Amino acid sequence: MSSYLAEARYGKDKVRVFRTVREGKIYHVVEYNVEVLLEGDLETRRATYTQADNSVVVATDSMKNITYYLAKISPHVLSAERFGLHLATHLVSKYAHIHKAFVTIEQLRWARITVDGKPHNHSFLRDGDERRIVKVQVDGSQGKDKLVGNVSAGISDLLVLKSTGSAFENFIRDEYTTLVEVDDRIFSTSVDLLYTFAPFEITAPKDEKKLDFGKEQIKGEGGLAAWEGIKVGESAREITLSVFATDESASVQATLYKMGQRLIKENTAVDRATYTLPNKHYIPVDMKYIGIDNTSPSLAEVFVPVSAPSGLISATVARVGA
Numbered sequence: 001m002s003s004y005l006a007e008a009r010y011g012k013d014k015v016r017v018f019r020t021v022r023e024g025k026i027y028h029v030v031e032y033n034v035e036v037l038l039e040g041d042l043e044t045r046r047a048t049y050t051q052a053d054n055s056v057v058v059a060t061d062s063m064k065n066i067t068y069y070l071a072k073i074s075p076h077v078l079s080a081e082r083f084g085l086h087l088a089t090h091l092v093s094k095y096a097h098i099h100k101a102f103v104t105i106e107q108l109r110w111a112r113i114t115v116d117g118k119p120h121n122h123s124f125l126r127d128g129d130e131r132r133i134v135k136v137q138v139d140g141s142q143g144k145d146k147l148v149g150n151v152s153a154g155i156s157d158l159l160v161l162k163s164t165g166s167a168f169e170n171f172i173r174d175e176y177t178t179l180v181e182v183d184d185r186i187f188s189t190s191v192d193l194l195y196t197f198a199p200f201e202i203t204a205p206k207d208e209k210k211l212d213f214g215k216e217q218i219k220g221e222g223g224l225a226a227w228e229g230i231k232v233g234e235s236a237r238e239i240t241l242s243v244f245a246t247d248e249s250a251s252v253q254a255t256l257y258k259m260g261q262r263l264i265k266e267n268t269a270v271d272r273a274t275y276t277l278p279n280k281h282y283i284p285v286d287m288k289y290i291g292i293d294n295t296s297p298s299l300a301e302v303f304v305p306v307s308a309p310s311g312l313i314s315a316t317v318a319r320v321g322a
């Protein structure tokens, strides 16, 4: 039976980077977990996988070093979108046989501590397990002077709960149905969101050593939005939280759709948004045995948080015509 190498991609995962940027007495900080993967002519030029020839292999250790080097010198390091674009563009520009770079960045939360009502200059707290996610792909396979950037970004593990304003009624009732219809229930989910910008053209930096990567070098609306990704990121989080809080939810599905609709409407460069929402069930405790009604929706006050199983609702909302 014969076989061949169908696909290959390799790199470094879990490169942990913490960076400070000083602005006088004020410090800005970011913490990233970075994954860097490369694709290229690893078989046609030298048989890396099939003949154990390492002569075209950029060591994954070097990719880690490049990540730290760019974290030191990149003017874009405080934005995960910009930093990812800079890192991926640098890798594809530097190595002739590397055609695609894939950078995934997880950004951990560090919020300023408030002291006497004022944000502190250099002290921070971890205000949640939620992470920002940025995925960048830079494709140089059509030529190193025609780099194409693809950026998607979003949120992972944003845990939310509302204690009313959620119902689930009129679903299929048949021989398998035990769930009762409720016009008032707890709705809790851990939001995963990934939104995608239109692909855009990047002009590779002319001065490799300087690694200058100016705003003017990214063409197209999607590119500029990815460049200004911090704003879209803030808007996406705010829309997600505000729709979750205010929607009179008929189902997780219906609330998810409203989130996606508003995200696309208010962020003109976002083409698609995929939400994945587990339905973390809170079940009212049955106290009929002791003569107490805790299960009628309006009287339910004591609940069991159920970690498994959970519902899982996922959908992509896309811009018409994109």
Ligand SMILES: O=c1[nH]c(=O)c2[nH]c(=O)[nH]c2[nH]1
Pocket (backbone or CB within 6 Å): 168, 179, 250, 251, 252, 253, 279, 311
């Ligand atoms: O919002 C919901 N959607 C469902 O599809 C579903 N199914 C279920 O058992 N509970 C819920 N809740």
